[in-house]
Structures are given as C-alpha cells and as structure tokens.
Amino acid sequence: MSASASSRRPRLIALAAAVAAVAATGAPAVTAVSAVAAPAAPATAQVKPVPASAGHAMLLSAAAPLSTSDCQAKYQHDCYGPTQYQAAYDTAPLYNQGIDGSGRTIVIVDAFGSPTIQHDLEVFDKQYGLADTQVQVQKWGSVPAFDPKNKDMTSWAGETTLDVEYAHAMAPGAKIVLVETGVSETEGTQGFPEMMDAIKDVAAKGTGDIVSLSLGATEDTFAEQAKKAGDYHLLNNLRYGLKAANDKDITVLSASGDAGATDKMLDGKTSYTKREVGWPASDPLVTGVGGTRLYLDDQGNRLSPDEVWNDGDGSAAGGGLSRVFNRPAFQNGVSGVTGNHRAVPDISLSASPAGGAWIYSSYDPAHTGWDIIGGTSQATPMFAGIVALADQAAGHRLGNINAALYQLAESQSDDNPHGIVDVTSGDNSTSKVTGFSATEGFDMASGWGTVDGYQFVKSLAGRDDL
Structure with missing residues (x-):
C-alpha cells in the first residue's frame, strides 16, 4: 500500500501456468449513477493514493472459479x-436470524471505479447463490471516461x-454505495483531497x-x-473527512498495507529501509485492518x-x-507493546493471495472472467461487511469501534468470549526490514488477531440474545 505523486501504475502479477479461459459476458446492467459536484482541491494537494490490492x-x-482442492491440484495454490469465508468467519448463525446487513449502508471509495461493476456483481452473486x-454509484467531481488501456x-x-x-459477500443484505473519484494520471495531480471531500459529503448527507x-x-x-x-502537516491537513465521519458516528476502516513492516517511498518504486506504516489506517479515527493467511478446505473449515x-x-x-499519531486512549491497555505511539493494525482478516479470493470482472474486454486476488484490501471490505451486521444487530451506527474493540479483546475469557x-x-x-511477530494478545503483526463473526457481532452490538 504505497503512494506516489507521479504517475505510478501498480503492477499485476500473473500466476504461472494460468489458463486464459475467457468467459463470455453479456452487456453490463445499468447501474444507478448520481453525479455529485465536488469543490476544487486545496492548493496544497497531497500524496496520491494507490489501491492496496x-x-x-x-x-x-478463468471461465468459472475452481474449488480449493482443484486449485491445489492444478496450480499448487x-x-x-x-x-468458504462465511463459514470460516462463522456468519451463518447471524444470517439465519435475519442479520445480513439489511438497513445498513457500506460506502466504498475508489478512484475511477469500474464501468461493469453491477453486471460483474450479478455474475458473482449467481455463481455463489x-x-x-x-x-x-456516485461520481465525485469530474471522473474521466474509463479506458481499459489505462x-x-x-x-x-x-x-x-x-x-x-466481498463487502456484499459478508453482508449480503447491506446497501452498497460506490463513490468514484477522478484521480488523473497527470504528474503532480493528487487524489486524497477528492476522497476526503467525498467522505465529508457522505457524512453531511448521512x-x-x-x-x-x-x-x-x-x-x-x-x-x-x-x-x-x-x-506531516500535509497529512494532518487531510483529516477533515475522517473527522466529519467520526462526528456522525460513521465507522471508517482502512487497509493496513501490503508491504509488511515497511512500504514504498514517494517514487512508488523504492522501499524504505526502515519500519513504516500507512495512513489513513494509522489514524486513531480509523480502524486499521491487517492481513492473515487462511488454510481452508472446500467447505470453509479451517485446516490449521x-x-x-x-x-x-x-x-x-x-x-x-505511527510516526504521526501518539498512542490513543483505546490503546492504553497495550502500552507495553505500543509505547507512546499509535500502533496498527487493530484487527486482521484474510489477505494472502496464496489463499486468495475469487472475483469476477469484465471491465477489460481483453481480460474477462474469474481471477484470484488478495491483499489487505480484501480484508477491509470483508470486515466492513461484519461491522454492517453488527450495526444492524445493534439497531444503530456503532461509529468508531476502536474503543469497543479493545475493550472486548481485553475483557474476554473462555467463560466470556x-x-x-x-x-499467534x-x-x-x-x-x-525486520518487522513484528505474532504473539499472544495484541501485536503489530495482526493487531488483536481475527474474529469469529457470530460471537464478535453479538458482543459488539450488545446482543447476547442472538
């Protein structure tokens, strides 16, 4: 999860021996689009974000997703x-009681978006029932026409x-709002002000x-x-979107990054030779979502x-x-780990491409079908879905969940899960760069670890009756 003010184009890694079986697709379904006028970016536009994936x-x-056992046999992967993720994170007991995210809205903010997102989601849904x-879809400001060659x-x-x-996969009843911003390829043009403006607008309009x-x-x-x-004044000048969301009790989640204990420098190519973390995940107003490697069978049962x-x-x-933020109050109980600084991540979900997620896309006519993908940008929307389940169970927004998350982790026991x-x-x-090891309790490799969705939602929402 790195950034550059220049025209950095993230690479994609092709899986060796992959079979390019292209699936036929129909015309994309019409997606509801509302144009939103955006104010001009501040004169001190900042670093350009890139997707964590x-x-x-x-x-x-692939023409169709393979089972895990078939992937292992065919690709050693x-x-x-x-x-499988629903089984692994134990969300079925919630769905069975009508807790599927209904009445709650997950807002996803991405540059450019995808012109085929509605059609692709429908293909995905049909495949998995x-x-x-x-x-x-809300376009924030001037979003250029999609170019599959870009x-x-x-x-x-x-x-x-x-x-x-994957937000939809974990909270199939939740409403999805996709906010597209118009980050261009021009040298020096930045993307964070537009994203923060869009979040501020989401907060204002509820x-x-x-x-x-x-x-x-x-x-x-x-x-x-x-x-x-x-x-870090340029970073601090961008927090207004997060503050606006926090004031309206909107939960903000962000990927903790995909380059381990370090990350890229401003050129987008060179890694720092020291430990680094990324913003906005490092912000105390945000829950930083880290990554784990899952080992599942075809039914989603854990093998280890x-x-x-x-x-x-x-x-x-x-x-x-963090080098920017002091230890927030919700981390006082783990000060022996964090010292005087904010530590990330707070929680972790599946992220390893070696145990990656099937997605379907058709935005590029030259590359249509099913792919496997990972990264903490898989973990983040999945956790957004779990929070949507908790919001529904609670009957209201839970807002910044960090204090509650740490309280639950610090107070649980075998008799009080x-x-x-x-x-570990x-x-x-x-x-x-030497990073951090997983240990018992809180650590800076996985945060508090991961979640059992059923019990976590019950506890976060205060619903022992579920």
Missing part, C-alpha cells in the same frame, strides 16, 4: 469463495471489483454507516512531499490456525508504529 492479482481469466443488490484505471477497477464483491478504504500512502511520503523530515500474512516475496501484512480470535504465528518482516 496493487500487485496482488493472480490473473487467470489455494483459492476461496464467499461461502447470493442475493443481488443494486450498487449505487493501467492506473484498470488497477482501480480491480480494486473496486474486490471491494464491492448516506452511509461504514466507509471502507482499501488504499493508503506511507506516512513518511507526506514528509517527503513537504521536503522536510518529520513534517490462521497466520500473519507473509508470502515471502515482499508481500505481507502491514503493521507497526467476545469473538476475538488470537493469531507468523510475522511481517519483508524487504530486508
């Missing part, structure tokens, strides 16, 4: 679908597809309960942009405990200490 797509263009939903646009379209399909951000920029790239070490995502190729779960499942193996060392 960049570099984590296994390009197959795991692959999972939404029904999910109920269809109408994606409401790699920046197709990277964000892949991110959009992942975000929408159009969402949860905001899911599968994107970010390394904290120190803001100091690079300011041309002064330790100068979850580990911290680290594929050993420079791709690993982001986590560490709250659905926090510790992750793996680390996020990568790119020659």
